[in-house]
Amino acid sequence: MRNREILLKAATEIFSAGGPQASLEAVAKKAGVGIGTLYRHFPSREELFEAVYRHEVDQLCDLALTLGHETDALAALRQWLQANVRLVATKKGMMQTLQLAVYGNPQLKASSTARMVEALDMLLKRAIAEGSLRNDISAEDLLRTLIGIYYAQPEENWQAKALKLLDIFLDGLRAKA
Amino acid sequence: MRNREILLKAATEIFSAGGPQASLEAVAKKAGVGIGTLYRHFPSREELFEAVYRHEVDQLCDLALTLGHETDALAALRQWLQANVRLVATKKGMMQTLQLAVYGNPQLKASSTARMVEALDMLLKRAIAEGSLRNDISAEDLLRTLIGIYYAQPEENWQAKALKLLDIFLDGLRAKA
């Protein structure tokens, strides 16, 4: 099953650079694999999109798990949110791809959202428990805010602005001393 | 220049049914026009997407203008918001198409948003002036809420749920008697 992961990685790179309309043959080539192999693992373009999507979500959830062992819970939370922004910022064509995947499959979206909320909830609860965050915000609200920040997406220098917005928002969330 | 409009209409129908990856030859065929004619009017797929996008925004802005003459300003506002929901609901593949257009061209998004805000602002101000709406919400906020409702997009029976959310929200916005 090694090829599956190689293909996934190649697809991520190709779609990041070229958007969702990039050639699947380019993906196979980048993976050093025949086109037939690609289609055996991912019988349709949609399934490849969805697999890429799931993989991105997996990585974020894994990261949350790792960060869950940090001693400074607030810093961990900030790092995770920043990782979200960076993921979007570094992969230009990827957002179109993910967007497409999500529109084509509402239950994929539902399940991914649930997993993201779960991951975020854990980090959030830890920060609240350690006393560095006010306790009147839910993971759903925070995620929605994050999406709002993505969605705003001003044309230039987006990453810096998003990171700044994030910091401002997190400052607002701090428990009063 | 008649053909341009015929093509735009055909494209709207084809993309609504088949999503953005639908064949441009199908669009030309539906319009009863040669493929060459399509490409003369819209030199690239992106430009066709963008034209469709602009056209949808135009229609909403025109509608707002018409509704601006209604005597019941609150009802007019509600109708306009409902029209937004219906537009999304009746055109399955269209959201993917518009999404794609907007991701590929940030300034198209910026200008369309501005126009939508302007249209909405007019309706909103009228409702506030007539005294049926509280005055502490901006058109931007309302539009963002609308987008939030779109984005939530639960898999089934989305339209009914969205319309209901809208009503609840509008009730919350009413000026107290």
Place this chain on the structure above:
DNA sequence: CAATATACGGAGGCACCCTCCGTTTAGAAA
């Protein structure tokens, strides 16, 4: 060391993309 099952590669038929150029149409000039 077979025999069988599983995974692979890529040729090929098909659809679609977009360009290019010969044809048609509309409107001005004679």
Place this chain on the structure above:
DNA sequence: TTTCTAAACGGAGGGTGCCTCCGTATATTG
């Protein structure tokens, strides 16, 4: 009305990518 010309049109065709299918290679089992 007829002729001329410029703008608009249509669609053939070369190229690319999609996806299937089947012959080949590698792993597994007896």
